[in-house]
Structures are given as structure tokens and as C-alpha cells.
Amino acid sequence: MENLSTLLGKYGDEGDKLLFKILNSGNFLEEIQNSEFKVQSSKLKIQNTEQIESGSAEVIPGCNDRLLDFRAMTPMIAEKGLRYDLTVPFARFVVQRQNELYFPFKRYQIQPVWRADRPQKGRYREFFQCDVDVIGSNSLLNEVELVQIIDEVFTCLGIRVTIHLNNRKILAGIAEAIGLPDKLTDITVAMDKLDKIGLEKVQEELAGRGIGREEIERLTPILTLEGENDEKFGILTNFLSGSETGLKGLEEMRTVLMHLKELGLNNRFNFDTSLARGLSYYTGTIFEVKAVGVTMGSICGGGRYDNLTGIFGLPGMSGVGISFGADRIYDIMNELNLFPETxxxxxxxxxxxxxxxxxxxxxxxxxxxxxxxxxxxxxxxxxxxxxxxxxxxxxxxxxxxxxxxxxxxxxxxxxxxxxxxxxxxxxxxxxxxxxxx
RNA sequence: GUGGAUGUAGCUCAGCAGGUUAGAGCGUCAGAUUGUGGAUCUGAAGGCCGUGGGUUCGAGCCCCAUCUUCCACCCCA
Missing domain, CATH: 3.40.50.800 (Anticodon-binding domain)
Known part of the structure; x- marks a missing residue:
């Protein structure tokens, strides 16, 4: 369990909605009864209508002229929430223990996390994540090591996977290059669906998210980017020539891939420009792992975050980490009959x-x-x-x-x-x- | 958050336009075999048909509400 202030704002708007909030113990409702959250509609008539329509407030039954403002009320009745992932609490931990830790600090952690989402296949309210992080080092060798870990883990488990790699700086550069740096999120969310819904639908979605036709056209060569990594680098270097951030991202990607190539991994890895990942704290390399031959979302993911500890008061501490989704991995192993008879x-x-x-x-x-x-x-x-x-x-x-x-x-x-x-x-x-x- | 399904025996599921006592397979238990498993046969136990209301002479089946679980979308592990 974490303070809501620790968790809120780290996972984007959608993530905030999916936080499991925990009611305070004690008779908190009594406080609400006499509080300022019950207001006269005469004062707030206009806002009330809007709030009611937007769902952020509700008329109290039998009290026509009064309403409760849920948004204002929530912090009063819920100060804590169930952890959404292990990375943000880890960052909090590092900040609190900064004087006791030697850096670069490495740790693994296996614990349940929660999402207040509607459960469905491969998606649980509570599930176990297995995190590995290195914090306090900018070196890209950490990225390389994490990929080695991924490769080894899935080799041991007997699951064939593809490791997708990308870099947030490249994505930022792309948004910059088409002149829409503010639309980064919209662009990446749409791009991320490429392998699922195809080029046309992605273009439609981009349009639906307020991206102009001209920009979509400029973006299309990036969407359809295929072939060997060298070709991708060629096209992107050109495309991102005006974006310092973008070029930096490309350089990082190139370094990581160069190392990986020489390691002779068992599983395939792939520079995938459509890979976005939702968590908003990533700033550099991002990873995502998918099992080959099963219909299941990603079973491992992660990335580099430059300023996660900065939010808790310790700036300049870069980290990179990955997280295995234990439950999905279990599901896949069951499906593929990978658990040994013994x-x-x-x-x-x-x-x-x-x-x-x-x-x-x-x-x-x-x-x-x-x-x-x-x-x-x-x-x-x-x-x-x-x-x-x-x-x-x-x-x-x-x-x-x-x-x-x-x-x-x-x-x-x-x-x-x-x-x-x-x-x-x-x-x-x-x-x-x-x-x- | 949006939309669609589901709930009957321990498990997987049947169930006739609403019509007497709700079925099957698997499992469980007992026996054929009192120190010997996988196979076979015989028998038995096991159900407020998710919950609450309603319609009806009569509801597992129709209607309303509610809860559970599942699936898709959104988003994501």
C-alpha cells in the first residue's frame, strides 16, 4: 500500500483512474456529512449541472438542492492506494534510503500489484510482477544486461519470445519532426496499435486524435518502416535530422543493438518504432517482450526513466528496469504445456x-x-x-x-x-x- | 469508463412453446477383490437451478432488480 500522493500522476490520466483507492479507516463519512462538500445549489448552480453531467458530482437523494463533489471528497476518504507497479514505490524507496545505498544500485523484487480495471483474459485485478532495476547509472550497458536477463529467463522457461526495443527519444523526435511535439502521446498510442489494427486504421485513429492530414502523410513512411535495422537507421537519421532529441535516441538505440548483436542471444530482438508503452515516466530505451505463437499481450516490459526519483526530491538519478508479468507467463506455460512432469x-x-x-x-x-x-x-x-x-x-x-x-x-x-x-x-x-x- | 454474455450436482455441461419427482458424462464413496493402483461391472450419496422481487393455476425456463464470473473495446502486464 502506498500514499496516493506517491502514486498519482506517475502513470498518466488513465493510470490515475486505474489506481485502487483504499478507504480510510474510521468514521470518515460523518465528517463528510457536515462538511463543505455538501453545497447549496443556488451558489453553484452552473457548475453543478456541469459536474453532474460529467459524473464528478451527484445529487443527494431526497436533498434536491444539495450535492456531493466526489473529486473534492476523494482525498478526504481515501489517502492510500494499492501499488500499481513496483517501479514507482522502488523510486520512493531509493530516495528515502539514498544515504544507505551504494550506487549503481541493483535490485529484484517479486510482489503483487493491482489495477482497478475490468478483468479479462490475461488481465487481472491483482497480479504478480517480477521487477529488475538498476538505478544510479546512465550507462547503456545496463540496458544490454537487462536484455540478457530477459533472454536467459525465457530460455530457461522454454518460451520462445521476441524482444522489441525502441527509445522514447526517437518517438519524441518523430513528433517533433512533423511539428507536433505536443501530440506525442496521441501519436504513440495510435502507432502502438499498428500490428494489431493495420496502417489504415492507425491513420484513421490519428485523424480522430486531431492530427492533420498532412502530418499523417509525413508520418506514414515511419509507420510503414520495415526491413533490416540498418535501413531503419538510415531512414530515421534523415527523418530526425532536425531533432536533437531524436538523433540522441537513435544513437542510444544503435549502441544497444550493436552490443546485443555480438552477444548471440537465443531469442530474437527487434528495433520496433511502433513500440510505445503507456507508462509516462519512461525517457529512453523501452522494452517489450512477446511470446511467439500465442495470443497474449506483452509478458515483460520496461525502460529507462531519467527523473523518477526527482519527483520525490532526488534529481539526476537515472534508472532502467524491466518487469516480468508472472501470471501471464504462467498462463502461457500452461497453454504450451511447458511445466515439466516431474x-x-x-x-x-x-x-x-x-x-x-x-x-x-x-x-x-x-x-x-x-x-x-x-x-x-x-x-x-x-x-x-x-x-x-x-x-x-x-x-x-x-x-x-x-x-x-x-x-x-x-x-x-x-x-x-x-x-x-x-x-x-x-x-x-x-x-x-x-x-x- | 463503453458494449456483450454468463450463473443448474465437486467439475464440464444438457434441459421440453412455462407442465408432475431437474438429467448426463467425469469425479467422489461403497461393493465385486478383507496385503496391491491404472481396466471393467454393480450400487449409492450429492441440487433453496446465483440472490431478491414480479407475472402465472403452475417458473430452472418469461419480466425487473441485484450480485458473481467471463469476453470485447478503451487502456495495458
Missing amino acids: LKAATRVLFINFGNEEEKYCLKVLTVIRKAGIPAELYPDPVKIKKQMEYANRKNIPFVVLIGNDEMKSGLLTLKDMHSGEQEKLTLGEIIRKIDN
């Missing part, structure tokens, strides 16, 4: 429970076998053997040991291989050796 069978051997005497004997054997590093369990109740065997079968436990009267007397235990169905009498040592393979 996960389903934690136990290697089950001891059948025959009753009191046998239990005691089994517990001792169990201790020995566990000390040998073999995950084992004793069925907790002396129920029918059939039931216990069924349990082993259903849980994919590969071995079962039966210890009854005969076995206790002879010291030779019955081991059953659930796969082949064969069973034999062996000493404990032999059993351990057999199961351990």
Missing part, C-alpha cells in the same frame, strides 16, 4: 500404512530414506491398500514400499515399481540405491 510428482516413494506396529517401523525407515535425500511419505491412515495404491497412482509417485509382518521380521522390504508393476524384496540400502537413480 513437478507433479514431488514424492519419489510412498510407504503403505498397515497399522500401528507397521507405522512405527515405517517412520524409522522414512527418516533414513529422507536423510538419503529421497522425498518420501507414509500414508497417514491405515486404510485399504487399494486406496493407498490408488493415491500413489494418482499422484504419479513412482515407487511404493510395503512393510507388513513378513517384511518387519525378515528386514527385506517389498518395493513396487508403479510403472512396470513389478515388485521385489530388497534391503533398505538396495531400495535407496534403486530409487535414487
